[in-house]
Amino acid sequence: MDFLADALKRALLLLVSPDSELIGIISLSLGVSGSAVALATLFALPLASALALKRFPLRGVVLSIMNTFMGLPPVVVGLTVYIIFSMNGPLGVLELLYTPYVMVIAQFLLALPIVTAISHSAIVGVDPAVSDAARTLGATPSQRAFTIIKEARYGILSAVMAALGMVMAEVGAVLIVGGNIRGYTRVMTTTIALEADKGDFELAIALGIVLLGISLIINSVLYHLQRKGERP
Amino acid sequence: MSLTVSVEGIWKSYGGHDVLRGVNYSFNPERIYALMGPNGSGKTTLLRVLSLLETADRGEVIYTDGTTAPLEHNIALRRRITLLLSSTGLFNASVMKNASYGLSIRGIRGDEARERAFGALSLVGLGEMERQNALTLSSGEAQRLAMARAIAHEPEVLFLDEPTASVDIENTQAIEGVILGMKGTRSIILSTHNEAQARRLADVVLYLRDGLIMEG
Ligand SMILES: Nc1ncnc2c1ncn2[C@@H]1O[C@H](COP(=O)(O)OP(=O)(O)OP(=O)(O)O)[C@@H](O)[C@H]1O
Numbered sequence: 001m002d003f004l005a006d007a008l009k010r011a012l013l014l015l016v017s018p019d020s021e022l023i024g025i026i027s028l029s030l031g032v033s034g035s036a037v038a039l040a041t042l043f044a045l046p047l048a049s050a051l052a053l054k055r056f057p058l059r060g061v062v063l064s065i066m067n068t069f070m071g072l073p074p075v076v077v078g079l080t081v082y083i084i085f086s087m088n089g090p091l092g093v094l095e096l097l098y099t100p101y102v103m104v105i106a107q108f109l110l111a112l113p114i115v116t117a118i119s120h121s122a123i124v125g126v127d128p129a130v131s132d133a134a135r136t137l138g139a140t141p142s143q144r145a146f147t148i149i150k151e152a153r154y155g156i157l158s159a160v161m162a163a164l165g166m167v168m169a170e171v172g173a174v175l176i177v178g179g180n181i182r183g184y185t186r187v188m189t190t191t192i193a194l195e196a197d198k199g200d201f202e203l204a205i206a207l208g209i210v211l212l213g214i215s216l217i218i219n220s221v222l223y224h225l226q227r228k229g230e231r232p
Numbered sequence: 233m234s235l236t237v238s239v240e241g242i243w244k245s246y247g248g249h250d251v252l253r254g255v256n257y258s259f260n261p262e263r264i265y266a267l268m269g270p271n272g273s274g275k276t277t278l279l280r281v282l283s284l285l286e287t288a289d290r291g292e293v294i295y296t297d298g299t300t301a302p303l304e305h306n307i308a309l310r311r312r313i314t315l316l317l318s319s320t321g322l323f324n325a326s327v328m329k330n331a332s333y334g335l336s337i338r339g340i341r342g343d344e345a346r347e348r349a350f351g352a353l354s355l356v357g358l359g360e361m362e363r364q365n366a367l368t369l370s371s372g373e374a375q376r377l378a379m380a381r382a383i384a385h386e387p388e389v390l391f392l393d394e395p396t397a398s399v400d401i402e403n404t405q406a407i408e409g410v411i412l413g414m415k416g417t418r419s420i421i422l423s424t425h426n427e428a429q430a431r432r433l434a435d436v437v438l439y440l441r442d443g444l445i446m447e448g
């Protein structure tokens with residue numbers, strides 16, 4: 001028990017006066033996961049809108065792919081991306097393996113189905129009367145689509161937050177493709193895994209607390225978004 | 233020339249049930265028509281077809297606007313007509329944002345849009361509530377906001393589906409006042425279950441029965 005209390009004390013001390021390694025790890029985590037989700041949103045939003053508002057061939061297929069991939073295990077995504085970017089893989093020449101870039105790509109693939117599927121159901125869930133109103137008030141098809149998407153804005157933001165929470169917390173994908181290289185591809189989750197393994201709990205606990213805090217923030221934002229999305 | 237609408241042989245059915253069975257009618261310009269008929273007789277359906285929100289299975293909706301473009305893609309024509317539905321479909325935004333929507337999508341923004349929307353809101357007694365979120369309004373207030381939103385951009389043909397359905401006596405009078413205030417300036421076709429209201433407002437009272445229009 002003594003050593004646990006001691007580790008906790010030193011972790012708290014580290015949080016109060018963080019060293020450059022801790023700051024670097026947190027920044028990389030936020031940077032990788034933030035870019036991955038931002039990029040995913042950029043693709044997911046038009047995709048979800050098209051899936052919700054247009055009828056086109058393979059629409060049902062894309063939709064079920066998104067729903068299935070939503071629950072994809074991060075290690076599987078990590079492995080797939082690893083194979084694609086490994087030396088003999090189809091994109092091996094890019095030499096992106098064990099860089100933050102490939103970590104962004106892996107987390108992008110994890111986030112894309114989440115943002116797409118949740119945004120899709122938010123857009124589909126908009127009262128059809130809103131669409132009728134826009135139309136009869138003289139909206140062009142694209143103005144109407146914009147109006148509907150705007151009505152779904154809280155649901156879409158929830159999708160983004162849910163994806164961010166998921167990729168910030170995952171360890172499998174970034175560990176496989178990033179390699180957990182100190183000072184370069186080491187993020188919060190992979191550091192925790194490694195330090196705990198080494199029996200060095202100080203940094204692991206400090207990062208655990210930070211992760212918990214981030215997840216707390218994300219969840220309270222989600223909670224508020226969901227409340228705002230309901231009829232006020 | 234003012235915009236007029238007529239229908240020729242309109243059929244519309246849902247799941248094998250014929251709601252409209254060859255409706256013919258020419259609406260005269262700048263008149264107010266009241267459409268009456270029991271629940272399920274097809275009033276809302278006819279208004280949706282007339283306002284180009286839905287297409288008929290058979291028959292034609294004809295607007296005398298001089299253009300020949302297919303009606304469903306004719307935005308210019310669509311922008312001259314508006315239907316007020318009883319499921320209002322208000323946007324999750326302020327009362328003012330809602331009221332100025334028709335103006336904003338027509339490229340009218342800023343002070344002019346605010347003034348015109350405010351004028352419409354004042355007509356229905358919501359001038360004081362422009363900042364409130366529309367989804368927090370009572371159902372009667374929501375109904376009146378939908379009315380303001382439908383008239384702010386001054387459509388030439390206005391369809392109103394039970395415009396006073398969930399509105400109290402005082403506000404019913406206000407809305408009737410707004411409708412009468414537009415008399416002679418545009419065609420208005422409204423549905424109602426209130427015979428007295430139909431007589432108060434309309435130049436012509438129509439009855440929808442067995443999928444056909446009869447003049448009363
Ligand atoms: N989208 C739809 N799908 C299936 N049936 C429909 C649809 N819209 C209308 N109907 C049916 O068509 C008939 C006419 O409906 P409509 O809403 O036009 O009646 P109404 O005269 O407006 O009635 P109310 O006075 O109750 O408003 C009803 O039997 C209704 O169930």
Ligand SMILES: [Mg+2]
Binds near residue numbers: 275276277393
């Ligand atoms: Mg009706």
